[in-house]
Amino acid sequence: MYWGLIGILYIVCAALCAVGFYKFVYFLSVGYGLAVAGGGIAVFIMYLADPSATPLFLVILQMLLFVAYGARLSGFLLVREFKSASFRNTDIAKGTLSKNAEKKMPFFVLITIWVFVSALYVMQVSPMLFRFKNGSEDLAVPLIGIVISVAGLILEAMADRQKSAQKKANPKMVATEGLYKIVRCPNYLGEIIFWTGIFIAGISTYGNVGQWIFAVLAYVAIVYIMFNGAQRMEKRQMKQYGDLKEYNDYADNTPIIIPFLPIYHLNKKEERK
8 A cells, every 4th residue: 555655645735735724724725735736746756766667757647637736726716815806705705714714723623624634635646656656557547537637627727717707797696607507516516527537547556455445535525525515605605695586597497516417406495595
């Protein structure tokens, strides 16, 4: 399982997501992006220090993918929080970030969150580590996974840009145009697609039960987190826009996260009031 390298990777991810001690939501947002990017770079350095049969260009592609993902996510979140007036007036900013910023979390809670999310981020990056340490030389499967991840990354970026533009034009309504005509949470869909690609890219290299457990747990966790995030977003939106016919018509007829799958709500009707 390469526990020594996993330990180093854990230290890197833990150090980078420690920004959550400044504002605890950063454990799951800005720190998340930093940890993924830093984890990818750390694995690349490990490869350079001890090259294997895995082609160098493939390791570089995977590293660049993690760096692009992390830089885009952390950069977008920081810009949105500190510079976007339209975001500061949205339900997310008022209902989540501002409230969380004021909460004084017990130190042991912060430590617990830090320990567990750091482990999760290590597991998410681990397919790249397993591939090069196992010396896998195949190209088709990892390249297919990388293409899928790139598609997810592009989808996330487009969704965030479209949402920012639409909220700026109409702060009193959720985004409903562009990708938001297809699903209500295209950014979460992009996240799922990105990590689906990462998981697929490693399928041909997982060498033992432990590696499969790492990869499967990471993938299941991120899918669960995305659906949970969509559920919480729906609750916030119902509180703010639930009396608007335009919103209800949109929400009742647009899948919440998976295209063409008729799952429109993740909360029971009484919970959405």
